[in-house]
Amino acid sequence: MGSERHTSVDEHTRSILVPHIGRQGAFVDALHDVQQAFGYLPEQALRVLADELKLPLSQVWGVASFYDQFYSVPRGRNIVRVCTGTACQVRGCQAVLQRMESVMDLKNGETSADRAFTLETVNCVGCCGLAPVVVINKKVVPNRDVERVIRDLSKGDEGDE
Amino acid sequence: MNIEQLTVLRTAAREKLLVRDGEKSKDGYEYHVLVCGGTGCVSSGCKSVRDTLIDEIKNRGLEEKVRVIVTGCLGPCNMGPIVTIYPDGTFYQRVKADDAVYIVREHLEQGRHIEGLMYRSPETGKLQDRWQDIDYFRNQKRLVLRNCGFIDPLSLEEYIARDGYAALAAVLEADSPEKVIDEITISGLRGRGGAGFPTGLKWGFVRKAPGTPKYVVCNGDEGDPGAFMDRSVLEGDPHSVLEGMVIGAYAVGASQGYAYIRAEYPLAIKNFTYAIELARANGLLGKNILGMGFDFDVEVRVGAGAFVCGEETALLESIMGRRGEPRPRPPFPAQEGLFGKPTTINNVETWANVPLIIHRGGEYYASIGTEKSKGTKVFALAGKVNNTGLVEVPLGTTLRQVIYDIGGGVPNGKALKAVQTGGPSGGAIPAKFVDVPISYESLAELGSIMGSGGMIVLDEDSCMVDLARFFMDFVQEESCGKCTPCRIGTRRMSEILTKMTQGRGTPEDLELLIELANVVKNSALCGLGQTAPNPVLSTTSNYRDEYDTHVKEQKCPTGVCPMRVAPSRVRK
Numbered sequence: 001m002g003s004e005r006h007t008s009v010d011e012h013t014r015s016i017l018v019p020h021i022g023r024q025g026a027f028v029d030a031l032h033d034v035q036q037a038f039g040y041l042p043e044q045a046l047r048v049l050a051d052e053l054k055l056p057l058s059q060v061w062g063v064a065s066f067y068d069q070f071y072s073v074p075r076g077r078n079i080v081r082v083c084t085g086t087a088c089q090v091r092g093c094q095a096v097l098q099r100m101e102s103v104m105d106l107k108n109g110e111t112s113a114d115r116a117f118t119l120e121t122v123n124c125v126g127c128c129g130l131a132p133v134v135v136i137n138k139k140v141v142p143n144r145d146v147e148r149v150i151r152d153l154s155k156g157d158e159g160d161e
Numbered sequence: 162m163n164i165e166q167l168t169v170l171r172t173a174a175r176e177k178l179l180v181r182d183g184e185k186s187k188d189g190y191e192y193h194v195l196v197c198g199g200t201g202c203v204s205s206g207c208k209s210v211r212d213t214l215i216d217e218i219k220n221r222g223l224e225e226k227v228r229v230i231v232t233g234c235l236g237p238c239n240m241g242p243i244v245t246i247y248p249d250g251t252f253y254q255r256v257k258a259d260d261a262v263y264i265v266r267e268h269l270e271q272g273r274h275i276e277g278l279m280y281r282s283p284e285t286g287k288l289q290d291r292w293q294d295i296d297y298f299r300n301q302k303r304l305v306l307r308n309c310g311f312i313d314p315l316s317l318e319e320y321i322a323r324d325g326y327a328a329l330a331a332v333l334e335a336d337s338p339e340k341v342i343d344e345i346t347i348s349g350l351r352g353r354g355g356a357g358f359p360t361g362l363k364w365g366f367v368r369k370a371p372g373t374p375k376y377v378v379c380n381g382d383e384g385d386p387g388a389f390m391d392r393s394v395l396e397g398d399p400h401s402v403l404e405g406m407v408i409g410a411y412a413v414g415a416s417q418g419y420a421y422i423r424a425e426y427p428l429a430i431k432n433f434t435y436a437i438e439l440a441r442a443n444g445l446l447g448k449n450i451l452g453m454g455f456d457f458d459v460e461v462r463v464g465a466g467a468f469v470c471g472e473e474t475a476l477l478e479s480i481m482g483r484r485g486e487p488r489p490r491p492p493f494p495a496q497e498g499l500f501g502k503p504t505t506i507n508n509v510e511t512w513a514n515v516p517l518i519i520h521r522g523g524e525y526y527a528s529i530g531t532e533k534s535k536g537t538k539v540f541a542l543a544g545k546v547n548n549t550g551l552v553e554v555p556l557g558t559t560l561r562q563v564i565y566d567i568g569g570g571v572p573n574g575k576a577l578k579a580v581q582t583g584g585p586s587g588g589a590i591p592a593k594f595v596d597v598p599i600s601y602e603s604l605a606e607l608g609s610i611m612g613s614g615g616m617i618v619l620d621e622d623s624c625m626v627d628l629a630r631f632f633m634d635f636v637q638e639e640s641c642g643k644c645t646p647c648r649i650g651t652r653r654m655s656e657i658l659t660k661m662t663q664g665r666g667t668p669e670d671l672e673l674l675i676e677l678a679n680v681v682k683n684s685a686l687c688g689l690g691q692t693a694p695n696p697v698l699s700t701t702s703n704y705r706d707e708y709d710t711h712v713k714e715q716k717c718p719t720g721v722c723p724m725r726v727a728p729s730r731v732r733k
Contacts, residue, residue: 024500027482032424032463066484066641068466069424086387086584086617087543089631123468123635125425126389128543129201129238129550138427140204 012037013048020053027053031064040071068123076111076118078153080104080136085124087131096132096143097121103147116154162444163452164330167321174322180228181247181311192227192269197243197310199234199396200389200428201550206257207231207242213261214244218269227269233397233432235310236551237297240280245292245310252292253278283547283569297548300566302529304537305513306553309397314432317439320400326445328519329404332411333453341412342368345515347523349535354380354471354508355583355612356688357534357601363505366495367413370503375415377406378499378506379459380476381422381429384468385584386635388615390539391509393551395422395429398513399436403459405515407446410457413505418457419480423464434461468585468639472687473506475641486643487687508613510539530556534600542568544617545575552616554599561595564618575620579703583612585632586692588699589625608699610692624721625704626711630658632696640690647690650681654697664724666712675701 016037020030030053034045041064050057064070082088082097101107106119127133127140134146141149162170180186180193196202196211211231218227235243240254244264251274253264260278267273279288280295289295303309312319320326332341346361367375379402383391394402406418422430437459440446448456462480469475470485477499479485498504514536518526527535534556540563543549547569554563560580564570571577579589588609590597597603601611619628637651657674660666678694678701685691701708710716717724 025481028465028479029462029482032465063482063484066467066486067464070465084386086385086581086615086631087549089386090544090617090619090623122425123384123466123639124386124388125200126383126392126541127201127204127238128387128389128541129241130204131543131549133204140200142204 009038009042009044010048013045014052017049017052027055027060027063028067031070035070040074043072074111074115076115078116078137079118079120080134080150081120081122082108083123083125083127083131083133083135084121085126085128085131087128088124088133091131093132096134096146100134100146103150117150164334167326167330167451170318171321171324171327174318178312178319178322183248183250185248189225190228193247194227194229194264194269195232195245195247195310196229197233197235197241197245198231199238199241199310199393200426201234201238202241202243203428205241205255209258210242210244210256210261213258214265217262217265221265221270223265223269227265230313232310232312233308233314234393234551235292235397236306236393237548238550239548240550243310244278250291250293252280252290252295254280296569297550297552297567300562301553302537302555303553304517304529305394305401305510305539306398306551307517308401309393309551312398314397314399315435317400317436317443317445320398324520325400325516326404326451328516329407329411329445330451332408332519333451333455338368338412338414341408341519344519344523345412348518348526349523349530349533350511350514350518350526351534351601352508353510353514353538353613355586355610357611360507360511363495363507364409364413366493367415367503367505370496372502373414374417375413375502376499376504377410377413377415377418378477378480378494378504379406379418379420379512380471380473380506380508381420381426381433382464382471382476383423383426383509383613384471384639385586385613385615387541387543387581387584387617388613389541390551390614392426392429394509394513394539395426395433397432399429399433400440401513401516402433402509403436403440403446405512406459407450407457408515408519409505409507409512411455413503415505416456416458418459419462419499420459421462421464421470421476421480423470424466425464430461430463437461467641468635469641469687469689472689474687476506477504484641486641487689489686510614531598531600533602538599538611538614540614540616542616542618544581545571545620545623546618547572556600557598559596559598560590563599563616564595568618571618571620575622577618578621578623579619579625581609581617581619581628581696582615583610583692583695584615585636586610586688586695587612587615588695589619589628589703590699591703608702609695622719622721624662624717624719625700625707626658626717627662627721629696629700630655630662633658633693636689636693640693644684644686644690646681646684647686647693650677650685651690651693653677654681654694658697661708661711662717662722662724664711664715664717664722666715668709668712671701671708671712 111118351357475485475487633655
């Protein structure tokens with residue numbers, strides 16, 4: 001079982017890396033693509049990446065762990081991110097975060113047991129005019145609509161773009 | 162295409178935009194309906210407004226009379242979704258899908274304007290039906306934002322109609338690289354990312370630096386929380402940034418460029434990438450640009466959520482696929498930048514200014530602004546202010562004009578307390594300085610910085626200790642950890658501020674906080690660390706009494722801070 005799974009991660013990762021081989025400094029782009037494919041950065045994929053790009057695994061891990069938006073553990077199918085930029089802070093994002101924690105029964109940074117949702121914060125998405133906002137998957141949602149969107153997503157209605 | 166073909170295309174493209182200039186069209190369209198498609202309006206539901214408009218226009222058989230165009234960000238995000246109808250420029254705000262049906266039947270079919278969707282001046286109560294008449298726009302000078310909210314950002318033709326790529330054509334045809342650098346120097350343009358370094362001087366260094374190939378880089382890692390100028394320009398007018406980069410590359414002698422855009426801006430990445438493809442397919446990028454023998458290409462690199470990557474040396478590291486850690490300067494990127502080669506790195510707004518300066522002349526640009534701060538600056542106005550959104554004004558405009566004349570003042574009759582400029586690297590400017598003209602120099606004198614243009618309005622309910630805590634939490638989280646003063650200093654300051662906001666601070670803590678702030682400012686490696694103490698320094702000097710109340714009386718005058726938290730809940 002385990003080795004079969006490895007084989008498929010290996011092959012998938014290799015196919016993702018094809019366009020990046022030989023491109024100068026394309027390593028961060030490659031990580032983005034791998035994460036896009038798996039939803040996070042599986043250790044095995046990083047091993048393949050190190051091998052294919054001829055980099056030490058320590059360097060690969062050093063870069064992957066440096067950036068906030070690379071994840072080493074699986075995340076939820078739906079990502080709810082409370083914006084904590086300055087405008088959202090001034091307009092009460094801490095209360096929004098507390099409300100989300102209680103509505104979703106998750107702490108900031110946690111993923112639900114069924115992997116349906118991850119709750120996290122984000123440093124400003126540039127939607128300060130509508131502050132406070134929450135980003136649900138790729139969509140910026142004004143405060144008043146957040147609970148409705150989450151309810152729809154819980155019902156399995158993929159309302160996002 | 163070559164220069165001649167560009168000119169022909171421009172003439173044809175202009176005819177298609179006549180309606181938007183308030184003139185009669187030659188192609189049969191009586192109305193252009195512009196739907197703002199910036200990130201703000203997308204989140205308030207502009208897509209269903211657009212779809213309903215298109216459906217209803219079809220239902221009523223008006224397709225030959227009415228064109229619907231989705232634009233980039235127009236600016237006033239709190240009024241979205243926004244629909245503007247030309248030739249008049251009628252401005253409808255907070256439009257819902259149901260209203261869209263009404264707009265088609267009333268305005269487009271009957272020619273009757275809909276009062277209920279119009280903007281009403283909060284002061285006089287009078288309707289302001291055209292966008293040009295609304296105080297928010299009337300008091301701005303939109304040069305960088307000239308096309309934002311006015312053209313379809315995915316249309317090369319519309320950009321060309323608005324004199325797009327005319328500056329590039331003129332430069333390739335008649336100017337030496339040195340002449341281009343001279344023109345930028347004459348304009349007085351200074352880096353819009355925050356530091357305000359003279360752009361012409363920077364380009365001159367790269368031009369003269371030995372080593373090939375040379376690179377140009379666009380810094381689109383707009384990390385300051387509360388700033389979204391670059392997002393809007395990349396979304397709404399991507400070609401202006403691209404044209405600026407091509408002109409810059411010609412001036413410094415570069416053949417490859419990179420645009421580093423933060424991952425939090427998916428629409429900006431999409432629109433800019435599309436602009437690159439269009440430009441390349443039309444001979445405006447790539448080999449032999451406009452048939453004039455100049456080669457240059459641009460690649461987009463997407464950030465991955467690290468604030469420090471806005472610092473130029475960290476950004477270059479990230480483009481090279483490494484940890485985004487800054488390094489000491491010198492050598493400056495102009496000598497040793499990307500892949501060890503001479504590199505000019507400028508912010509999105511700086512690049513967007515370049516075609517404008519070349520097209521209208523350095524002298525024209527230098528006629529706007531103050532003695533040392535030329536041109537206009539785009540600010541992202543947010544926080545406790547009635548009209549939030551993008552605002553472009555000539556430098557030298559006062560904070561009062563921005564917050565009151567354009568921003569419509571502080572909501573709910575509250576008093577203005579301070580304005581935070583420059584994000585976590587800046588400071589809070591007390592309300593008493595609201596009549597100071599905005600320039601790089603004046604903001605520095607007030608203990609803040611111009612920064613990239615974030616402008617957060619704080620009212621009497623805001624606690625300055627809590628504000629400092631907020632920024633310090635942010636910075637200590639984002640500190641890359643390479644140098645000790647920043648890694649440990651910002652952490653200690655954040656802990657002290659947290660203590661204060663929980664009612665456990667002492668007067669000795671306050672002394673230590675100020676001492677630490679000065680140490681970190683003087684000893685950190687890069688701009689992030691050196692400017693990180695600014696919010697602390699500016700609030701402790703201007704609002705000392707508020708700190709004193711926190712540490713001597715264990716009280717928060719505004720009631721924002723959760724004083725007296727049980728010891729078990731205190732953050733470790």
